[in-house]
Amino acid sequence: xxxxxxxxxxxxxxxxxxxxxxxxxxxxxxxxxxxxxxxxxxxxxxxxxxxxxxxxxxxxxxxxxxxxxxxxxxxxxxxxxxxxxxxxxxxxxxxxxxxxxxxxxxxxxxxxxxxxxxxxxxxxxxxxxxxxxxxxxxxxxxxxxxxxxxxxxxxx
Amino acid sequence: xxxxxxxxxxxxxxxxxxxxxxxxxxxxxxxxxxxxxxxxxxxxxxxxxxxxxxxxxxxxxxxxxxxxxxxxxxxxxxxxxxxxxxxxxxxxxxxxxxxxxxxxxxxxxxxxxxxxxxxxxxxxxxxxxxxxxxxxxxxxxxxxxxxxxxxxxxxxxxxxxxxxxxxxxxxxxxxxxxxxxxxxxxxxxxxxxxxxxxxxxxxxxxxxxxxxxxxxxxxxxxxxxxxxxxxxxxxxxxxxxxxxxxxxxxxxxxxxxxxxxxxxxxxxxxxxxxxxxxxxxxxxxxxxxxxxxxxxxxxxxxxxxxxxxxxxxxxxxxxxxxxxxxxxxxxxxxxxxxxxxxxxxxxxxxxxxxxxxxxxxxxxxxxxxxxxxxxxxxxxxxxxxxxxxxxxxxxxxxxxxxxxxxxxxxxxxxxxxxxxxxxxxxxxxxxxxxxxxxxxxxxxxxxxxxxxxxxxxxxxxxxxxxxxxxxxxxxxxxxxxxxxxxxxxxxxxxxxxxxxxxxxxxxxxxxxxxxxxxxxxxxxxxxxxxxxxxxxxxxxxxxxxxxxxxxxxxxxxxxxxxxxxxxxxxxxxxxxxxxxxxxxxxxxxxxxxxxxxxxxxxxxxxxxxxxxxxxxxxxxxxxxxxxxxxxxxxxxxxxxxxxxxxxxxxxxxxxxxxxxxxxxxxxxxxxxxxxxxxxxxxxxxxxxxxxxxxxxxxxxxxxxxxxxxxx
Numbered sequence: 001x002x003x004x005x006x007x008x009x010x011x012x013x014x015x016x017x018x019x020x021x022x023x024x025x026x027x028x029x030x031x032x033x034x035x036x037x038x039x040x041x042x043x044x045x046x047x048x049x050x051x052x053x054x055x056x057x058x059x060x061x062x063x064x065x066x067x068x069x070x071x072x073x074x075x076x077x078x079x080x081x082x083x084x085x086x087x088x089x090x091x092x093x094x095x096x097x098x099x100x101x102x103x104x105x106x107x108x109x110x111x112x113x114x115x116x117x118x119x120x121x122x123x124x125x126x127x128x129x130x131x132x133x134x135x136x137x138x139x140x141x142x143x144x145x146x147x148x149x150x151x152x153x154x155x156x
Numbered sequence: 157x158x159x160x161x162x163x164x165x166x167x168x169x170x171x172x173x174x175x176x177x178x179x180x181x182x183x184x185x186x187x188x189x190x191x192x193x194x195x196x197x198x199x200x201x202x203x204x205x206x207x208x209x210x211x212x213x214x215x216x217x218x219x220x221x222x223x224x225x226x227x228x229x230x231x232x233x234x235x236x237x238x239x240x241x242x243x244x245x246x247x248x249x250x251x252x253x254x255x256x257x258x259x260x261x262x263x264x265x266x267x268x269x270x271x272x273x274x275x276x277x278x279x280x281x282x283x284x285x286x287x288x289x290x291x292x293x294x295x296x297x298x299x300x301x302x303x304x305x306x307x308x309x310x311x312x313x314x315x316x317x318x319x320x321x322x323x324x325x326x327x328x329x330x331x332x333x334x335x336x337x338x339x340x341x342x343x344x345x346x347x348x349x350x351x352x353x354x355x356x357x358x359x360x361x362x363x364x365x366x367x368x369x370x371x372x373x374x375x376x377x378x379x380x381x382x383x384x385x386x387x388x389x390x391x392x393x394x395x396x397x398x399x400x401x402x403x404x405x406x407x408x409x410x411x412x413x414x415x416x417x418x419x420x421x422x423x424x425x426x427x428x429x430x431x432x433x434x435x436x437x438x439x440x441x442x443x444x445x446x447x448x449x450x451x452x453x454x455x456x457x458x459x460x461x462x463x464x465x466x467x468x469x470x471x472x473x474x475x476x477x478x479x480x481x482x483x484x485x486x487x488x489x490x491x492x493x494x495x496x497x498x499x500x501x502x503x504x505x506x507x508x509x510x511x512x513x514x515x516x517x518x519x520x521x522x523x524x525x526x527x528x529x530x531x532x533x534x535x536x537x538x539x540x541x542x543x544x545x546x547x548x549x550x551x552x553x554x555x556x557x558x559x560x561x562x563x564x565x566x567x568x569x570x571x572x573x574x575x576x577x578x579x580x581x582x583x584x585x586x587x588x589x590x591x592x593x594x595x596x597x598x599x600x601x602x603x604x605x606x607x608x609x610x611x612x613x614x615x616x617x618x619x620x621x622x623x624x625x626x627x628x629x630x631x632x633x634x635x636x637x638x639x640x641x642x643x644x645x646x647x648x649x650x651x652x653x654x655x656x657x658x659x660x661x662x663x664x665x666x667x668x669x670x671x672x673x674x675x676x677x678x679x680x681x682x683x684x685x686x687x688x689x690x691x692x693x694x695x696x697x698x699x700x701x702x703x704x705x706x707x708x709x710x711x712x713x714x715x716x717x718x719x720x721x722x723x724x725x726x727x728x729x730x731x732x733x734x735x736x737x738x739x740x741x742x743x744x745x746x747x748x749x750x751x752x753x754x755x756x757x758x759x760x761x762x763x764x765x766x767x768x769x770x771x772x773x774x775x776x777x778x779x780x781x782x783x784x785x786x787x788x789x790x791x792x793x794x795x796x797x798x799x800x801x802x803x804x805x806x807x808x809x810x811x812x813x814x815x816x817x818x819x820x821x822x823x824x825x826x827x828x829x830x831x832x833x834x835x836x837x838x839x840x841x842x843x844x845x846x847x848x849x850x851x852x853x854x855x856x857x858x859x860x861x862x863x864x865x866x867x
Binding site for chain 1: 331
């Protein structure tokens with residue numbers, strides 16, 4: 001098997017696998033990182049979103065070969081209970097979820113937005129999350145949480 | 157001299173009466189923790205947190221000491237199924253009374269040990285102290301006190317004013333794990349030596365598998381087994397990718413024949429009304445005096461089949477050990493699932509352990525139970541290794557049970573003053589529940605596919621006294637002089653139905669509230685005033701008035717914008733909810749804002765209640781504007797998110813929720829209160845905006861045009 005090398009959450013990572021494998025299958029299977037969730041397998045729900053470069057992409061729809069030499073950030077690299085990302089703090093503060101299955105993908109879409117646009121409007125947040133589906137109806141809380149995180153990150 | 161009326165003998169809350177041993181609910185762990193073991197499960201509704209609040213409050217311990225145990229048939233109280241917005245009423249009440257009794261038992265023991273009266277003892281965070289620095293604790297006393305004793309009636313929980321936690325918003329206990337993506341979902345569970353399974357199903361329901369060539373599947377690396385039992389077939393592989401590849405191979409070699417023809421999706425109401433059915437008179441009220449009828453109005457309303465459409469496809473893990481099997485599931489009822497598995501496997505229930513793990517929000521009976529049987533059947537071929545089975549998105553949107561389509565006809569007799577003198581409400585549709593564990597036959601999908609198959613379980617309706625199914629919320633809360641309510645449950649079921657959030661309430665509230673709105677408009681009467689005039693229940697009037705006030709009813713009319721009201725008391729016994737919708741648009745309707753007032757009695761976690769109401773309102777908006785299960789005569793065609801679209805971030809309305817707090821009233825569930833009122837409020841707002849009555853859901857460009865043409 002050819003090896004594909006990329007940086008995953010800042011760590012150089014080599015994966016010996018079929019380069020046509022989906023990034024999601026590699027993350028969840030080979031690498032045991034289950035934060036990105038399977039929802040549809042066809043890039044339609046955003047539950048498996050990760051950041052490649054500065055863009056949120058559906059890992060289920062991203063072949064392994066396409067991330068060669070790139071920076072991939074998964075939810076595991078966003079923050080932790082000990083060192084939370086402002087978005088994670090804000091989602092807790094706003095209680096911005098119900099079941100939470102979609103939330104790791106939504107956090108990654110939001111994080112990619114804040115990388116590109118640190119001070120988004122509510123409409124811009126909604127546009128950035130429009131490809132992420134949430135079935136519980138936590139949308140408004142999530143938008144508030146993203147705006148809260150942006151405000152916190154902008155504070156001196 | 158008269159004797160005072162005897163007060164009724166105290167009785168235990170229903171869940172506690174069914175599971176009376178106190179230690180099955182509450183234990184004091186040696187490490188200073190309190191473990192609380194409810195029979196209800198977390199499905200994203202925040203129930204685990206509300207139950208922890210109740211326990212911590214009643215025992216006087218910090219919330220941080222409470223450890224919530226996941227339901228398992230290995231030891232949890234059997235509380236049936238987590239459904240019907242009953243978890244706070246049932247589990248919460250049981251835990252509150254169990255804790256009240258336990259507190260009393262420990263106070264008595266502390267009094268003995270410390271040699272002071274109970275009245276001079278105080279409990280703070282589990283430490284029981286008395287005058288002059290004497291103290292003990294739950295954990296110190298727990299070594300001497302056995303809670304393996306039956307609860308006794310008559311425990312007295314704290315009065316509402318003494319509760320420190322229940323009634324206050326607290327952060328949900330499960331949210332940090334989910335935000336940090338720590339493994340919590342069954343989907344993320346990895347067991348040692350776990351294998352992966354996939355099941356092959358025909359697109360056409362009840363088709364026969366006449367041939368299955370295995371060569372392509374066998375060629376896939378990592379294949380462990382191909383399983384076939386009649387029309388049930390699947391693969392087991394060392395890896396998930398391998399299982400997917402083997403399934404693709406198996407599909408290519410499969411030949412299916414026969415199957416059940418589906419109805420014409422464009423003639424659904426006619427089809428529903430033409431099927432063989434079991435008719436039930438749900439309720440009848442006879443007028444005390446005969447009324448003068450001047451005319452009759454008849455309207456028909458429909459709602460389509462709706463998908464649960466969980467964000468996660470259903471998933472389960474099973475592991476055999478001899479003739480015993482252990483199952484991990486996100487089912488809403490571990491004991492009910494076990495009962496059905498026992499029927500299919502012909503095993504005593506004791507041989508089967510069913511444990512709950514969280515899945516994505518399910519909103520009713522989705523494929524969670526079906527996939528558990530799939531995993532159990534595939535795991536038979538795994539030589540004792542655990543097998544994880546996950547459905548595909550396509551299977552989830554086409555083979556899981558749907559919420560039943562409904563045709564509802566309302567006829568009202570009107571007198572010369574335009575008042576309703578008689579009201580007749582008829583419902584046609586499949587039953588709204590085919591949950592496992594309720595019947596002598598299983599309700600699990602694979603059970604109908606085996607070589608020796610079980611018959612398909614035709615969905616039924618729960619008894620009206622328990623809230624009903626198709627008939628849920630069909631009896632008006634309005635004070636009409638007479639009515640009759642009738643329900644026709646289909647005895648055929650080509651499209652599989654079972655419980656979806658609110659069962660029939662969404663359809664019935666849509667019909668009743670649309671009809672009333674039409675009558676009010678005809679009379680030229682304000683729809684708020686029209687409803688208030690016909691209601692006698694003050695709590696009902698309060699939510700309507702509160703929503704109207706908050707929405708500044710009625711805002712000044714603007715072109716292309718409309719406002720509508722919807723109201724219901726869920727199940728006629730649950731939460732009260734009134735909604736005012738603001739919509740905008742001409743051909744394509746968008747919902748701009750929903751203003752909601754809700755009364756759930758005592759709200760244990762007010763922010764949790766608001767979260768549930770907001771979520772219910774947004775989900776209902778999605779149902780109303782977008783959702784309809786599509787099918788041709790052979791198969792369900794809406795099997796992807798493109799073909800079964802749901803509401804997106806850019807389409808979501810603002811939602812404002814006003815919670816009317818009643819700390820001394822019984823707590824009522826919030827999860828299903830908003831769907832019916834939101835549906836009706838949107839439809840009524842569409843009329844206000846465009847002058848068009850849409851009586852057939854969903855309200856799309858096509859249905860608007862059809863409604864305009866027919867009016």
